[in-house]
Amino acid sequence: MVGQLGHGDMACYSNPKKVEALQGIPIKMASCGEEFTACVTESGKLFTFGSDYYGCMGCEQEEGEEVLVPLEVSFFNDKPVDMVSCERLTS
Numbered sequence: 001m002v003g004q005l006g007h008g009d010m011a012c013y014s015n016p017k018k019v020e021a022l023q024g025i026p027i028k029m030a031s032c033g034e035e036f037t038a039c040v041t042e043s044g045k046l047f048t049f050g051s052d053y054y055g056c057m058g059c060e061q062e063e064g065e066e067v068l069v070p071l072e073v074s075f076f077n078d079k080p081v082d083m084v085s086c087e088r089l090t091s
Contacts, residue, residue, distance in 0.1 A: 002035045003068035004050030010068070021069045022047065033086040039070065044080025046073040054089045 001010045006019040026042040036050030036057050047070035048057035058073040059065075084091060 002051040002053075003066045004032065004035050004037050006037060006049040006068075006070050008068045010066070019070060029083060031084050031086040031091070033091060034088045036067075036086065036091070038084040038086050038091050040081050040084050044076075044082070046076050046081040046084060047071060048073055048091070056086075056089055056091050058091065 001012050003010055005013065005017070006021060007013070007017060022039065028040045028042050030037060030039045033050070033056060036048060036052065038057070039047045041047070046058070048059060049067045049070045050057070051066050052059050057067065058075055059067060059071055060074060
């Protein structure tokens with residue numbers, strides 16, 4: 001695990017668990033890649049978390065770092081996101 005569950009750690013969980021960082025934010029949809037997750041909110045914001053090893057999460061950070069909690073993709077701040085689709089190493 002590389003943080004793709006969004007719980008602030010790299011642990012595995014055997015039961016579903018709420019992503020506390022997204023508490024109270026209505027999620028419209030989510031999609032998962034091999035080691036990362038992307039979520040679109042009802043208000044059109046995009047959050048990603050997990051491994052950015054291949055630069056597939058759209059984060060403004062050093063490519064290859066892990067993002068352990070949901071991070072808003074700032075590129076879309078003035079552009080509402082309607083949907084997201086993730087594949088093994090792309091989004």
